[in-house]
Amino acid sequence: SQKIEQNSEALNIQEGKTATLTCNYTNYSPAYLQWYRQDPGRGPVFLLLIRENEKEKRKERLKVTFDTTLKQSLFHITASQPADSATYLCALDDTGRRALTFGSGTRLQVQP
Amino acid sequence: SAVISQKPSRDICQRGTSLTIQCQVDSQVTMMFWYRQQPGQSLTLIATANQGSEATYESGFVIDKFPISRPNLTFSTLTVSNMSPEDSSIYLCSVEDLAGGLNEQFFGPGTRLTVL
Numbered sequence: 001s002q003k004i005e006q007n008s009e010a011l012n013i014q015e016g017k018t019a020t021l022t023c024n025y026t027n028y029s030p031a032y033l034q035w036y037r038q039d040p041g042r043g044p045v046f047l048l049l050i051r052e053n054e055k056e057k058r059k060e061r062l063k064v065t066f067d068t069t070l071k072q073s074l075f076h077i078t079a080s081q082p083a084d085s086a087t088y089l090c091a092l093d094d095t096g097r098r099a100l101t102f103g104s105g106t107r108l109q110v111q112p
Numbered sequence: 113s114a115v116i117s118q119k120p121s122r123d124i125c126q127r128g129t130s131l132t133i134q135c136q137v138d139s140q141v142t143m144m145f146w147y148r149q150q151p152g153q154s155l156t157l158i159a160t161a162n163q164g165s166e167a168t169y170e171s172g173f174v175i176d177k178f179p180i181s182r183p184n185l186t187f188s189t190l191t192v193s194n195m196s197p198e199d200s201s202i203y204l205c206s207v208e209d210l211a212g213g214l215n216e217q218f219f220g221p222g223t224r225l226t227v228l
Binding site: 041046093 | 143145154157160204206208216218219220222
């Protein structure tokens with residue numbers, strides 16, 4: 001069966017450290033994978049998209065890697081700040097439908 | 113980037129009634145989607161709202177329960193029919209913005225529905 005798995009346990013880190021979140025998928029062949037941030041009571045906000053032929057993508061303090069052999073994406077936030085505290089969702093598009101399938105999300109808590 | 117508004121932002125409804133949620137986009141978009149997010153869960157796609165034709169529903173969702181309208185390229189509605197407490201969720205619409213060459217989706221703020 002198809003699955004998108006993210007760490008269900010909250011990730012707690014100290015301010016200034018690098019947060020690394022994992023997204024694993026099975027039985028999908030995505031053309032791209034996306035990461036979103038969701039704050040309580042709000043809709044998800046797009047952060048980064050990485051295509052199947054890209055290994056790495058960066059945007060300011062954010063970095064995403066995509067390994068289609070391992071079927072895994074890693075999402076890094078460097079120099080983390082308390083304002084980065086939120087739930088981070090990975091999502092992918094399968095079979096070109098352009099609708100997204102979301103993982104369950106990982107809650108990140110950055111301690112000052 | 114597209115700006116999306118939803119109405120109502122929240123509602124409390126009685127079992128057996130129906131609620132229609134509106135989604136308005138500030139620009140014309142081809143693809144609009146409706147998602148549900150149950151408490152503590154991730155987002156689940158309900159359907160793709162197609163302009164000028166019937167919506168495309170995902171497995172487990174049917175038109176009689178979740179009728180969708182898409183009268184033009186900036187507006188869509190989702191109705192939650194004959195509600196039960198299990199329908200208590202946040203309902204989100206999203207659109208795909210290809211303007212930047214990406215397939216990113218923009219989400220509305222959501223409608224928080226509580227069914228008593």
